[in-house]
Amino acid sequence: MKSNREKNKPSSGGRNLGVVLAVIACAVSIWYFSRSPVALDGDGYDLTVALYRVCNQRDTDGLNQIAGRLQEMNPPQSQQDALKDIVDDAQQGNWRAAMTACRSLLDDQVRR
Secondary structure: OOOHHHHOOOOHHHHHHHHHHHHHHHHHHHHHHHOOOOOOOHHHHHHHHHHHHHHHHOOHHHHHHHHHHHHHOOOOHHHHHHHHHHHHHHHOOOHHHHHHHHHHHHHHHHOO
């Protein structure tokens, strides 16, 4: 029969899960706060606002138009990469993640 001390002892599995979650949270925080904000030019800003609206409405036709417009543009590489990643997210059905990324990109412009 187990003693009360053994019964009340936390399992090592629960402790390990807590450690893993803490490590993941730290890694995400470090990545988020260490990333350098992407500077948008006027066209990139307008396209990001339109992309936010499209993601919010889950508008596939609008997303295709924005993807086409992005291919026609010749923005700075960092701006193009950021917008392409957002478009890719939305095309995969990750509308909320894409919308959040748009919002973050727009917020970065205000903080400058």
